[in-house]
Amino acid sequence: MKIIINNSSQQPIYEQIIDQIKSLVVSGELKEHDMLPSVRSLSKELKISALTVKKAYDALEEEAFIITVHGKGSYVAGMNQELIMEEQRKEIEADLELAILKGRRCGMKDEELTELFNLILEG
Template sequence: MKIIINNSSMQPIYEQAVVQIKGLIMDGQLKEGEPLPSVRSLAKELRVSALTVKKSYDVLEQEGFVITVHGKGSFVACTNQGLLLEEKRKEVELDLETAIRKGRSCGMSDEDITEMFRIILED
């Protein structure tokens, strides 16, 4: 599993891992039932604490992306299409919020931003 940690990022390491693992699941690179690396092996690979990886796996389990079986490991959960769709919608919402903030920061009015959005939709 290819995960890249940016130590200079303001985003916590466990969140970076969560985002990337979710991305692999949503893109179909990690399939339902597929085992994730053990906490220790992924921690060693990423050169981070095992507690950091454990926290990532716990978050993924809380969000329904991973199932952990005591003594067996963590596995990709049943891919709930509704859950995956909601995650993708959240990503789009965040991207739109970022674009609006950028537009406003360079002096664009809401009308200018709306007009630009309509033009892009027409393409």
């Protein structure tokens, strides 16, 4: 499992870990029952605090992406297709929001953005 931390990013490190693990699960690179690195080993590998990794794992467990078995480790949970689709929708929505903000910063009106979007869809 390859996780890359961007220290110059505005996004907190634990969120970067969460997003990357979610992406690996959604893409199928990490499959159900795959074991994740231990909190200690991942923190050592990324050269960050174990508490940061623990926070990411806790959040992933809360969102039902992973299951932690005390004394045995953390594993990828069985993902239902609706949850995977919802995650993908969230990512696309965030990307579209960024594109709209960028267009507005450049002075584009909503009608122009809509026209551009429809042009790209037809592409």
